Structure formats: structure tokens, C-alpha cells
Amino acid sequence: MEMMSALLRRPAAASILSLVGVLAFYVIFGGVDLGKLLNAASWVNYAARIGIVAIPVGLLMVSGEIDISIGAMIPAGAMSAAIITGYYEFPMIFGILGAIGIGVMVGLINGILAVRTTVPTLIITLATLVAMQGVVLAGSKLLTGSASVPLTAPGWAKTIFGQLMFGGSHQVIIVWWVIFAVVFWFVLHQTRYGNWIFAMGGDKESARNAGIPVNRMTIVLFVLTATSASFVGMCHAILFNSAQVSGGMNDIFNIIVSVVVGGVLLTGGFGSVPGVFVGTLTFAIVIKGIDFTTIDRNWSNLIIGVMLLTAVAMNESFRKLALTAVLGKKENAGDSVVAVAKNN
Amino acid sequence: MSENTPVLEMRNVDKSFGPIDVLHEISLKVHEGEVLCLLGDNGAGKSTLIKTLSGVHQPTRGEMLMDSKLVNFQNPREAHDMGIATVHQFGGTYPLMSVGRNFFAGVEPTKGFGPFKIFDRKKANRIAVEQVQKFGITRITDGDRLVGGLSGGERQSLAIARAVYFGARVLILDEPTAALGVKQAAHVLRIVNEAKKRGLAVIFITHQVMHAMAVGDHFAVLIRGAIAADFRKGDKSREEIADLMAGGESMADLEASIEGYMETHGGHVPPPAH
Numbered sequence: 278m279e280m281m282s283a284l285l286r287r288p289a290a291a292s293i294l295s296l297v298g299v300l301a302f303y304v305i306f307g308g309v310d311l312g313k314l315l316n317a318a319s320w321v322n323y324a325a326r327i328g329i330v331a332i333p334v335g336l337l338m339v340s341g342e343i344d345i346s347i348g349a350m351i352p353a354g355a356m357s358a359a360i361i362t363g364y365y366e367f368p369m370i371f372g373i374l375g376a377i378g379i380g381v382m383v384g385l386i387n388g389i390l391a392v393r394t395t396v397p398t399l400i401i402t403l404a405t406l407v408a409m410q411g412v413v414l415a416g417s418k419l420l421t422g423s424a425s426v427p428l429t430a431p432g433w434a435k436t437i438f439g440q441l442m443f444g445g446s447h448q449v450i451i452v453w454w455v456i457f458a459v460v461f462w463f464v465l466h467q468t469r470y471g472n473w474i475f476a477m478g479g480d481k482e483s484a485r486n487a488g489i490p491v492n493r494m495t496i497v498l499f500v501l502t503a504t505s506a507s508f509v510g511m512c513h514a515i516l517f518n519s520a521q522v523s524g525g526m527n528d529i530f531n532i533i534v535s536v537v538v539g540g541v542l543l544t545g546g547f548g549s550v551p552g553v554f555v556g557t558l559t560f561a562i563v564i565k566g567i568d569f570t571t572i573d574r575n576w577s578n579l580i581i582g583v584m585l586l587t588a589v590a591m592n593e594s595f596r597k598l599a600l601t602a603v604l605g606k607k608e609n610a611g612d613s614v615v616a617v618a619k620n621n
Numbered sequence: 622m623s624e625n626t627p628v629l630e631m632r633n634v635d636k637s638f639g640p641i642d643v644l645h646e647i648s649l650k651v652h653e654g655e656v657l658c659l660l661g662d663n664g665a666g667k668s669t670l671i672k673t674l675s676g677v678h679q680p681t682r683g684e685m686l687m688d689s690k691l692v693n694f695q696n697p698r699e700a701h702d703m704g705i706a707t708v709h710q711f712g713g714t715y716p717l718m719s720v721g722r723n724f725f726a727g728v729e730p731t732k733g734f735g736p737f738k739i740f741d742r743k744k745a746n747r748i749a750v751e752q753v754q755k756f757g758i759t760r761i762t763d764g765d766r767l768v769g770g771l772s773g774g775e776r777q778s779l780a781i782a783r784a785v786y787f788g789a790r791v792l793i794l795d796e797p798t799a800a801l802g803v804k805q806a807a808h809v810l811r812i813v814n815e816a817k818k819r820g821l822a823v824i825f826i827t828h829q830v831m832h833a834m835a836v837g838d839h840f841a842v843l844i845r846g847a848i849a850a851d852f853r854k855g856d857k858s859r860e861e862i863a864d865l866m867a868g869g870e871s872m873a874d875l876e877a878s879i880e881g882y883m884e885t886h887g888g889h890v891p892p893p894a895h
Contacts, residue, residue, distance in 0.1 A: 486697050
């Protein structure tokens with residue numbers, strides 16, 4: 278029982294329960310063959326695509342801000358790489374640097390506007406979202422005369438960013454996702470920077486008074502979200518040998534739903550990287566896993582809506598549990614005080 | 622440091638925001654092991670005064686001294702580094718973070734080296750629980766516990782214990798008891814006394830006369846941004862102070878007399894009554 282409640286108090290609890298719930302639903306009502314689903318690549322590839330962006334967005338949301346310009350940054354990254362290397366035939370490395378560079382630039386703009394003005398970051402990044410959609414479409418038309426640009430990446434770039442693995446259909450981007458998850462988990466949960474991010478989301482003014490470099494941290498987080506999005510776009514352009522201008526509106530909502538299902542509090546101050554990781558997996562299974570069921574795939578959005586509400590409701594109650602449920606273990610706590618006293 | 626050198630002193634400090642004067646010729650001092658109570662109703666300029674003391678605002682005119690040396694804080698960080706700690710009404714704590722993480726927010730202990738410096742959770746939790754318990758909060762025994770689950774008084778106490786642990790010499794408490802019940806307020810007052818016993822200079826801002834009387838050595842009543850009365854413990858009765866503050870007859874008289882005085886004395890305020 279004690280272990281149960283300790284588990285439920287983890288920020289990832291709701292997302293794990295959602296994952297189990299969705300799988301159970303698909304098995305019972307959709308007649309899914311679990312083995313076949315778990316071996317399939319489609320949902321893992323999709324999870325990696327949104328997961329790489331969802332993790333930094335999760336950190337940003339823990340710090341109390343939000344970034345929706347990521348929707349435009351995925352095509353922006355793809356188009357930068359394709360235009361520089363595909364159209365102008367510069368070496369691939371310039372295409373890669375261009376994609377990363379545009380992410381850093383837009384991230385800096387978002388971040389600097391966020392710390393210099395009092396405009397809510399939802400509005401700031403809505404503006405940069407729309408602006409970047411315009412820049413990408415108009416820029417592509419102006420430079421190449423087309424909204425779709427082919428790109429032939431050299432072998433090394435394919436291997437690192439775009440290859441299919443195990444001779445099957447799993448993309449190498451999955452490996453990047455895992456690397457992102459491990460690095461960001463370490464930063465958020467094991468280093469002092471993570472503590473700063475939580476404090477910023479808890480109470481920005483107090484965090485500033487405690488000497489935390491709130492502005493610098495905010496700018497860095499915005500650079501990370503925008504750059505991770507342009508990185509995903511670049512990987513896709515390299516894998517699929519072309520890039521198209523697209524709105525990326527779906528990606529925004531899919532990523533934010535994954536983060537919220539993953540237990541991140543919309544108002545900041547609470548959340549975890551494992552939670553976001555599992556939240557993304559769950560989301561991907563709902564969207565792509567439905568093809569393995571007998572359920573018509575058009576129902577998938579309904580399932581996502583229900584799952585979102587359930588997950589948020591669970592998050593709420595687990596958080597209440599986390600706030601109140603510690604008095605139960607007085608006995609152990611007493612021991613630890615004795616231990617503390619002995620240590621001195 | 623001699624007994625008579627105040628730790629922190631303000632001399633004729635004015636603060637204006639553009640054309641609006643908020644503080645007028647504020648002079649006050651606080652010594653080691655002394656509690657200075659700043660009393661005043663809402664809008665009297667208490668929060669501007671606190672922000673000036675803690676480095677958020679810079680005085681428009683006048684000087685601030687620490688240990689008789691002129692200081693000029695450009696930001697809260699500088700004031701903090703000189704040992705001025707401010708604890709706000711809600712404790713400046715993060716409800717969804719653990720006791721240990723709260724206690725060390727911004728000054729986390731780390732272990733390891735290079736890029737692999739990790740937050741030393743065990744050490745943080747141990748020190749935080751120890752320090753809070755030293756202030757008599759025995760209910761906090763687990764450093765992993767979320768602060769949001771603590772009572773308001775416990776959160777204040779955590780914030781005060783934190784300030785003391787990090788070497789504060791001047792503790793500015795902004796209405797620490799305002800949102801608390803009787804029992805919890807008593808709790809916080811005990812902790813204020815404890816801080817005083819440890820030789821801290823405490824500036825205690827409140828509008829509850831009872832609470833001020835319980836811990837204060839020295840009182841200053843703030844009305845419309847000026848110090849209207851300045852007296853030591855025992856000089857005035859509870860009723861007199863309450864009258865001064867709470868807008869009774871004497872309050873109205875005082876306001877009228879201050880305004881009258883300012884008109885006839887080129888905008889200067891009268892010397893505080895003793």
C-alpha cells in the first residue's frame with residue numbers, strides 16, 4: 278500500500294496508467310494483437326518525431342512558459358536543410374547548420390521577447406508561429422519557386438539522422454529521442470538547473486530573489502524548444518529526401534497533449550521527463566496503434582480527447598495525494614531524525 | 622561591532638516613482654538582536670519601504686548604511702549578499718517542490734564534477750530538516766515532502782530558517798502572520814523571537830498590533846509614506862498604537878497634522894513623536 282501510494286505520487290503515474298488503459302482498451306475492444314503492435318514501427322517513429330520536441334517543451338512548461346512556434350519550426354528546419362543542400366547544393370553540413378541555426382535564432386527571439394516584455398508567451402510564440410509560417414512559405418517560393426524541395430543527403434548524414442534501423446522500418450530518430458530523454462532527464466531531475474526550472478515555474482519572483490538567473494534560463498529553454506523542432510524537421514528531410522512547406526498546426530497540439538498527458542502542470546512547477554516520455558508513447562499508440570485494431574481510425578481523436586481529460590483529472594488527484602499523503606509514515610520519519618541526530 | 626552601531630540604517634530616504642512621492646524622509650535603524658516593528662495600514666508605503674530596504678528599488682534621495690558604511694543596492698541579489706534576507710507573506714516557497722529543494726533553491730549543494738555535477742538530494746534534505754527542527758518545527762521530518770502540504774506557519778518558518786542558515790544578518794519579514802490563524806501566528810512569532818536571540822536584526826512588518834507587541838523592541842508607525850510615530854517597547858499602550866494605525870480619531874488627527882505641517886514647512890514631514 279505504501280509503495281502503491283509512493284508510486285502514485287510520482288509525476289509520471291498518470292501517464293503510465295493512461296498507457297496501460299489505452300493498451301487494455303485496444304486489446305479488449307479493438308482485438309489488437311499486442312505482439313504485432315509492439316513490433317510495429319509506425320507508432321514508435323511517430324512518438325520519436327513528437328517526443329524529441331515534447332521533452333524540451335515539457336521543461337519549458339515546467340518553468341511556467343509555453344512555446345507553440347514549434348509548429349512552424351519543424352517545416353522551417355526541413356526547408357532550411359533542403360534549400361541549402363538540396364537546391365543550392367552546398368555541402369550537407371551547411372544544411373544541418375542552417376536548420377539548427379534557424380532554430381537557435383527563432384528560439385532567441387522568443388526567449389528575448391519573453392523576458393523583455395510582459396506579453397504572455399502564448400501570444401509571443403503564436404506571433405512567431407504565424408510569422409515563421411509566412412517566412413518559410415514566401416522564402417521557399419522566392420528562392421526555389423516551389424513549396425517542395427528535393428534533397429539528396431550524403432551517406433553519413435543518412436546514417437546519423439535519417440537511416441532506417443534493423444533493416445526494418447524503425448527510424449534512427451528513435452535513438453535521438455532516447456538520447457534527448459536521458460540528457461533532459463539528467464538535467465531536470467539530477468542537476469541544480471532542474472531545481473531552478475521547477476522554482477521558476479513555482480514562483481518566478483521568488484526564484485529571481487533567490488538569485489536564480491531566471492531570464493537566462495528562460496532564453497535557453499526557448500532556444501532548446503525551437504532548435505529541437507528544427508532538428509526533427511531536418512531529420513525528416515534527410516530521411517524522406519525532400520521537404521515540404523506545411524503549417525505544422527497538428528504537431529503543436531499533439532506535442533502539447535503529450536506533455537500534459539505526461540503529467541506536466543500547464544501552470545508550471547510540476548512535471549517530469551519520464552512522464553512526458555510515457556505520455557508521448559501513449560499518444561502515439563492512440564494515433565498510430567488504431568490501425569492495428571478493428572476500430573475505424575476516425576475514432577482516434579475521440580479517444581485522445583477522453584484520454585486527455587482522464588489523464589489531467591488523474592494528475593490533479595495524484596498531485597493532491599502528493600501534497601497530503603506523507604503524514605502516514607511518521608514511524609519511519611522518526612527513525613530518520615534519530616539517524617540524522619546520530620550523524621552529527 | 623559596538624553595541625550601538627545599527628546593522629542597517631536609513632537616513633532621510635525619499636522614494637518617488639515619477640511625479641508620485643511614495644516615501645518621505647524615512648529614517649530608521651535596527652540593531653543586532655532587536656526587532657523593529659513597522660506598523661501601517663494598507664497603502665501606507667510598507668511594501669515600497671521593504672522593497673527599498675531589500676534592493677528592489679533604489680532610494681530617490683537619502684542614504685542607507687550598513688554597519689555605518691554607505692551602501693547602495695542595485696538589485697536584490699546585492700542586498701542578499703550583504704546579508705539582508707526578505708521573507709514574503711507566503712514565504713517565497715514553491716508548493717510543488719520538496720522541503721529540501723525549496724530550502725536550497727538557487728544555492729543547491731552538488732556532488733560530482735564537471736558536467737556531471739548532480740544535486741545532492743540527501744545532503745539538502747538532511748540539512749533542511751535539521752535547520753527547520755532547530756526552530757522548533759518538529760512536524761517536518763521528511764525532506765522529500767512537498768512544501769504545499771505544510772501549514773502556512775510552517776512555510777514561513779521554513780523560509781526564516783533558510784534565511785538564517787544562509788547567513789542573513791537582517792531579516793525582513795513582510796506580514797508573516799497576516800494570513801495565519803492564531804496558533805500558527807504564535808508559532809511564527811516564536812520563531813521571530815528565536816531569530817532575535819541568535820543576534821539577527823529583524824524588521825517585522827505587520828498591521829496586527831498584538832503580534833507586533835509580542836515580539837517588538839522598537840516600533841515605527843508608517844502613515845502615507847512617512848514615519849508618524851517612533852517609540853520603544855512600553856512607551857505606548859496597545860490601544861494607543863491601534864489608534865495610531867487603525868484609523869481612529871488620533872489617526873485622522875495625525876494625517877491632518879502631517880499634511881498641515883508639510884504645507885507650512887516646504888513639503889517636509891514633522892519629526893516623529895517619541
